[in-house]
Amino acid sequence: MTAEDKAMLDKINAYADKVLGDIDPQKTRVSFQLQKLQPIMEEIAKEKGVEMEEIFIKYMDLASEAAVETERKFQSTVGNMTKYGDIDTF
Secondary structure, eight states, X not given: OOHHHHHHHHHHHHHHHHHHTTXXXXXXXXXXXXXXXXXXXXXXXXXXXXXXXXXXXXXXXXXXXXXXXXXXXXXXXXXXXXXTTSSOOO
């Protein structure tokens, strides 16, 4: 992920934190969530001179990439904790 990609993802995520607040994403329709994010995606699209759909696709790709990286780090940490005896294994 480039620095520019990370900046865009961070900007959208910060906006999402504001407009989506404490909703449960598992219980809230994706279409509702995306509708709430549309203004920031339109703003970024305008800044970059591209269609909003391109920003949406890029955001989905970046969010997936970030989730995979977070899970990888988590698994690595848990693996290290187990390896060094910090966690009892069953």
